[in-house]
Amino acid sequence: MSSPRPAATPAPARRHFSMIRGFHLADAFTLGNAACGVGGVFLAMAYVGSQSLNFFLWAAALAPAAFIFDVFDGRVARWRQTHSALGRELDSLADVISFGVAPAALAFAAGLNGVWDCLILIYFVCCGVSRLARYNVTAEALSEGADKVKYFEGTPIPTSVVLVGVLAWAAWQGHVGTAVWGGSWQLGPWVLHPLTLMFALSGTLMISKTLRIPKF
Template sequence: MPRPDSPPVRKHFSMIRGFHLADVFTLGNAACGVGGVFLAMAYMASQSLTHFYWAAALAPAAFVFDVFDGRIARWRQTHSALGRELDSLADIISFGVAPAALGFAAGLDGGWDCVALVYFVCCGVSRLARFNVTAESLSAGGDKVKYFEGTPIPTSVVLVGVLAWAASQGRLGDALWGGAWSVGPWQLHPMALLFALSGTLMISKTLRIPKF
């Protein structure tokens, strides 16, 4: 068993000391995303709308954490490479994987639906990776990025809102709006195209959105 002052333990506590207040909010964002995935799975097992609504509610909660971590970092002037990477990892869970999991739980489980959901998540990963490597040039020497190339990944909260609305109208599973189409060997629910559209907008390089 390593002594408290052994190198691995010292490195562990050194990493903890490297966290800032903004990073705690970022981890809150990630926790909401993981909770959303778990609740989506719980809904599939129980078919309880309570689980579905809670899963959907964690998306705007994650968004609140995401907004505050950036503001706190600017307020305390604690920007760091660690914080930026944490933010991207949390975002892909909360605004990429969790909405896709909720979409699958809602009934977007056909073959083509799964392709659309995977595409959506991959676009989110690509969007965040591109932002991280281009943030310095986009900020034009300032402390803040002037605009986004493509829609930010937190816009997927809108998709979660659509799913929550569908749930409130009893339009989940076989009752999803638009029904299901047989396309070749697999089924496609037209609602899955919303995820494909969202992913495409995220990776667009021609769409520039000012950051306020």
């Protein structure tokens, strides 16, 4: 006669907001990065509607603020030894907003809004997304068993802060809109503003596999 089967252990009830309980202090800095990016997009739209230089400059100022949050989230994670897959994904998503979408939105607001410009800005954002996805996939291999990655393949997406700085300087000098630096070219049926080419260069450098940038 076979012995009775033990009763199955009931699965533990799923707790509400378990994702929030899984957040670490470093993730709060990452979300600060994302908040700066969203704020930059909103301020760029506010500038388009009002043409108030203050909105444009505040939008530009949020880019280095996002960069500071981005630097500190990594430092805090290493200090508290709280690296996690969730934190890595949060960091990439925040970077897409702050250093991809927000700079592109600011460029559009600055007058780089011809069809060729828009295609280049879309290319720039897509390069940033691809760069971050590749980093997430290859980070473990690039670290070679160490705690951190030794080098970046392609330029890191936060380097777009330099592009935002150029746009902020142009706005401060009154060279946005119809007076944007470099003027405009009529290429076929569409307009291209040469200043947009710096976004094309930045995007191309981000997806380069041969360019290696040491990570300090």
